[in-house]
Amino acid sequence: MAVQDRRVRRTRRALHDALIELVLERGYERVTVQDILDRADVGRSTFYAHFRDKEALLLTSFDDMREQLRSGIDAAPDRPAALLFEHAYEHQRVYRALANRQGGALVIRHLHKLLTEVLRTQSTDGDLPADVVAEFHASGIIGLLGWWIEHDFRHDPEWLVSVYRRLAAPTMTR
Secondary structure: OHHHHHHHHHHHHHHHHHHHHHHHHHOHHHOOHHHHHHHHOOOHHHHHHHOOOHHHHHHHOOHHHHHHHHHHOOOOOOHHHHHHHHHHHHOHHHHHHHHOOOOHHHHHHHHHHHHHHHHOOOOOOOOOOHHHHHHHHHHHHHHHHHHHHHOOOOOOHHHHHHHHHHHHHHHOOO
């Protein structure tokens, strides 16, 4: 069983790496499943055993982020922002590739949805609906992330978290 798990992980990693390399070269919209198969040296049936399409392959890259956000939410009100900024900083190549191309809208929508789901679980002071507060924070975090990518990750994640805290502090009640 462990051998199969290792093969599955290797195959999924090869497909993911192929997608990222191709997006960097051509842009998300110009990459086909066949391009990914050729680059990863994987058969079509193997690809479809793991993913329904290239969008599903792309979005699985963010599954770990979802778990990190969910597990870190109780640490501090700004933890989702810190986790996302740290993830982006550690994976700059991927974020540059995906946020600055046609596929960026898909990634941004996915990250926005992920953040609002996680942030909605935070309690507020009761004056504002949790979904409104979650939307505000998710939009702000995504906006800062986009600015940061456009400015080539000019500052470290801690600086960006500090900026986020200062901007969002009035609504960060527990």
